[in-house]
Amino acid sequence: MSKRTSGEGPRCPFCGSQDVELHALFGSLMLMSQYYCNGCRTVFEHIRDDEPPAFPQER
Numbered sequence: 001m002s003k004r005t006s007g008e009g010p011r012c013p014f015c016g017s018q019d020v021e022l023h024a025l026f027g028s029l030m031l032m033s034q035y036y037c038n039g040c041r042t043v044f045e046h047i048r049d050d051e052p053p054a055f056p057q058e059r
């Protein structure tokens with residue numbers, strides 16, 4: 001797995017555009033966020049990797 005490319009935001013998996021905006025904080029999974037691509041006008045999901053989720057973890 002290759003990750004940690006500096007300064008790289010979510011990218012549209014359909015057209016490869018980085019012209020995306022946050023659509024919903026959570027997708028089908030809590031670690032996913034939904035983004036809206038302005039390039040092809042498609043909503044896609046992107047794994048949240050940079051921030052911890054805003055809900056308390058069970059302990």
Ligand SMILES: [Zn+2]
Pocket residue numbers: 012013014015016017037038039040041042
């Ligand atoms: Zn796109």
